[in-house]
Amino acid sequence: MPTETRTITAHTRRRDETDRRNRAGPARWLARWARCAAVALPLVAHAAPPPHWQYSGPYGPAQWAEMRKDYALCARGRRQSPIDIVATRRQAQPQLQFDYRSAPLRIVNDGHTVRVRFANGSRLLIGGHAETLQQFHFHIPGGDRVQGESFPMAMHFLHKSRSGQLVALVVLFRLGARNEALAALLPNMPEAGPPERVLPDTRVDPADLLPASNAYYAYDGSLTAPPCTEGVRWIVMQQPLELSAVQLARLSALFPNNARPVQALHGRVVTQTP
Ligand SMILES: [Zn+2]
Numbered sequence: 001m002p003t004e005t006r007t008i009t010a011h012t013r014r015r016d017e018t019d020r021r022n023r024a025g026p027a028r029w030l031a032r033w034a035r036c037a038a039v040a041l042p043l044v045a046h047a048a049p050p051p052h053w054q055y056s057g058p059y060g061p062a063q064w065a066e067m068r069k070d071y072a073l074c075a076r077g078r079r080q081s082p083i084d085i086v087a088t089r090r091q092a093q094p095q096l097q098f099d100y101r102s103a104p105l106r107i108v109n110d111g112h113t114v115r116v117r118f119a120n121g122s123r124l125l126i127g128g129h130a131e132t133l134q135q136f137h138f139h140i141p142g143g144d145r146v147q148g149e150s151f152p153m154a155m156h157f158l159h160k161s162r163s164g165q166l167v168a169l170v171v172l173f174r175l176g177a178r179n180e181a182l183a184a185l186l187p188n189m190p191e192a193g194p195p196e197r198v199l200p201d202t203r204v205d206p207a208d209l210l211p212a213s214n215a216y217y218a219y220d221g222s223l224t225a226p227p228c229t230e231g232v233r234w235i236v237m238q239q240p241l242e243l244s245a246v247q248l249a250r251l252s253a254l255f256p257n258n259a260r261p262v263q264a265l266h267g268r269v270v271t272q273t274p
Pocket of ligand 1: 137139156224
């Protein structure tokens with residue numbers, strides 16, 4: 001084919017393509033509308049879903065137990081978390097040993113907190129019993145108090161043993177120096193979600209977010225969100241860590257308040273490592 005003819009053919013083809021696209025405009029718009037409607041219409045047709053629990057407002061902690069039958073423990077439970085740790089009994093307790101390992105970052109914003117998930121066999125050993133780390137997440141303010149002191153932030157490390165025993169390990173934070181391990185996490189915190197984000201090239205080591213001292217308080221507690229399940233072993237590290245005001249502001253922008261108020265002790269004893 002001569003060069004000129006080839007060029008003209010190419011031009012013609014391009015013009016035909018443009019015409020077809022213009023003609024297809026309304027049809028494509030209709031198709032898109034139909035797709036949107038297919039998604040939106042069932043939402044309109046069905047009754048509104050029951051309201052979701054929150055940390056404040058009309059579906060806040062004081063209403064949780066009224067919202068669903070299986071949330072009853074949130075009001076009637078007698079071993080609820082968090083608490084104000086005031087009187088403690090000093091006694092020998094099993095030592096904590098951390099066998100935490102770094103893993104590629106798996107992070108999700110579930111609308112209540114940001115969770116970092118683990119499935120890499122990181123373990124907390126309590127007197128020889130192994131508890132496997134499932135995830136850690138953040139609360140602002142910290143939830144558990146010590147002698148009335150409220151902490152601006154806390155991290156909860158949730159573990160599960162083979163028998164299903166849940167262990168929540170709490171690291172409290174005071175305002176102070178910038179925390180380097182948090183600094184690495186903060187830019188990767190999703191502002192909304194789910195789904196979970198996996199960053200294979202960004203590693204997170206949960207051991208970097210533990211205090212130097214393994215001294216702790218322990219009490220019999222619960223999940224701090226509905227359904228407020230009891231039978232959770234609650235371990236609060238005595239030595240708080242620090243985070244900077246800028247870091248706290250960054251977290252507060254995601255969750256201005258995602259902590260349950262302190263709960264009544266109902267005669268529980270808080271033990272403390274000597
Ligand atoms: Zn928590």
